[in-house]
Amino acid sequence: MNSVQGVGMTSQRTRARMVARLREQGIRDERVLTALGTVPRHIFVEPALAHRAYEDTALPLGFGQTISQPYVVARMIELLIADRNVKNALGKTLEVGAGCGYQTAVLAQLTREVYAMERIAPLLARARDNLRQLRLAQVRFKHGDGHLGIPEAKPFDTIILAAAASHVPQPLLDQLAPDGRLMMPLGDENQVLLLVENSAQGFVETRFDAVRFVPLLSGVE
Template sequence: MPQRHLHQATRDAARLARPSGTGLDGGAVRQRMVARLRAEGKFDERVLAAMATVPRHEFVDSALAAQAYEDTALPIGHGQTISKPSVVAHMLGLLMGGEGARQRGSLGRVLEIGTGCGYQAAVIALLARQLTSIERLQGLHEKAQLNLQRVPLPRAPRLIWGDGRAGHSASGPFDSIIAAAGGEDIPRAWMDQLAPGGRLVAPTAATGRGQVLVVLDHVVDKGVSHWVRSEHEAVLFVPLKSGVV
């Protein structure tokens, strides 16, 4: 019977639909998260406005949706985590503080190393003119693709399954580069793909300090390029690895 087929299709759609999380779709919980961050008085208001728009619960497993707006890292599978909201806000604030971003009022063309579940990419997409995001783990790359399809964005990020250490020269040069994995050094490929006036933010090993957030600015003085490095607080990110899996 056609009517029976229609009922069956409705039940199948309900079974396959991703749970939205109790009380999370209205945005009030998300706004409270942003209000807590704003009360700390140290985060860029443009970043907070973007975070107030992106539904973080859409990027975590349904079983963890109730924790999506707490200031905590959560597992996203494949041995990886989604960063704490305060860490996302801080790193993007550092990126927005670059000379070029201040002049443009946006992050311009961005390279993100480590797409993960896609949450930070969604926030960046609201602050950038163009975003290329690379993930070395195919399972996470595919998860991010699905997650980002559920979130309306003004410009869809370009998602790449590839080796983040190599950057993505075909999409560069970049005004901003941000990494969600930490290595012993800043890969030369990232520096080469950072446009003059651009800024890079990445967790990196520092002598005697363990892993810290490093800011690298590409400065051009009288036609000569040089990079100005500053070190910030200690952090703990997953290791930066080469290759794809």
């Protein structure tokens, strides 16, 4: 088998066990479970950590960043697509904090168009290389400050942040399509998942699980 398919602790069988564990943890949307089961997480982590790739834990990427644990990725995406029973349920998606590209690859299973932002240039280069292996042509990358989004590509049906902020950046709200949804970790010390829906009555916020993410930083490196 090649490195994408994996062997032993990085095999499809190991991936299936991860999906079964996610189901036991309460993830119910089969589209989300299929997406996580499709993406070979081991190619996104450091080779020395490949044997831990399918554990339900965040793993270090360098540059003070981590690859999110599978449950949190699944939970955030499940909340984004709840009640959207269409094939490409996420619609046009903006991801802030692409990191190594793992969540990007999962998102790409659920939509035709993903715009992935990353502020750290070497990480963005790694994400490009990782997704090239998977031949995911529907992903567009941008090196930039996630607080600002990608105004030239708006509007987005869904926006997802992989870093925590004390408030929702206004430029991201401005780039959310009517009936669009934004999902992010909110808070500094005590963080929760926040879902923002752009309804006809204005922005509606709903708070969910407690989480722990790296902070959303300004500028680029």
